[in-house]
Amino acid sequence: FQGREIVKIFIWIFTLVGVLLLSMAGYIGYSAYSLEGEGVKTTGTIIALNGTHPVVRFVTGEGERVTFESSLGSSSYTKQLGQDIDIVYRPDAPQQAEIDDFISQYLVSIIPGIIGLIFTLTGLIPAFIIRYRGKKKIRLLQQGRPVKALITDVDVNRTIKINGRS
Numbered sequence: 368f369q370g371r372e373i374v375k376i377f378i379w380i381f382t383l384v385g386v387l388l389l390s391m392a393g394y395i396g397y398s399a400y401s402l403e404g405e406g407v408k409t410t411g412t413i414i415a416l417n418g419t420h421p422v423v424r425f426v427t428g429e430g431e432r433v434t435f436e437s438s439l440g441s442s443s444y445t446k447q448l449g450q451d452i453d454i455v456y457r458p459d460a461p462q463q464a465e466i467d468d469f470i471s472q473y474l475v476s477i478i479p480g481i482i483g484l485i486f487t488l489t490g491l492i493p494a495f496i497i498r499y500r501g502k503k504k505i506r507l508l509q510q511g512r513p514v515k516a517l518i519t520d521v522d523v524n525r526t527i528k529i530n531g532r533s
Contacts, residue, residue: 374493382490388483396476399465406455408467413447421447423466425454433461439471 411425419440426432433456455472456464465472 375497378490378494378497380490381486382494385483385485385487385490388479389487390483392476392478392480392483396473396480399472399476402455402457402463402465403467403472405457406464407458408453408455410451411454411464412451413444413449416444416448419444421452421466423452423454423464425456425464427456427461428458431461433464435462435464437466437471438475439466 407428409425409427411423413421414424414434415422417436417440419442421437421440421444422434423437424432424434435456453467454464455467456462
């Protein structure tokens, strides 16, 4: 492989990883959005902590007692042990419950979304620049007018300094 081919491979890898992460973030975000829209809101009690992830118990509208572990952990839940907390759950699958706040529902999709956006842009921006430069070169070769010039003299300008050197 030569230098340009390796750059193109890295561009495509970054773009592909970015698109996959954006797709994953979209799927997770849509799942959270549908849980919020179709779910039943109720109150549960934080009964334990698994590391920093709260374990919550609640009772469904049908009287079924359900316990779940939140997908998002935080040290702030240690202060809330034994306290009530708002939750949302799917009526057809109460085990698929989550704490009813924006961070708990959407942070899991926001993080891969941001990383995916960075990866995608890191891949696409250089790809567009390379493509633009390639098109510019082709256009100049096709439509440009060659200029014949005779170089008569070369002077060294010692008055210009770059990084302290002339």
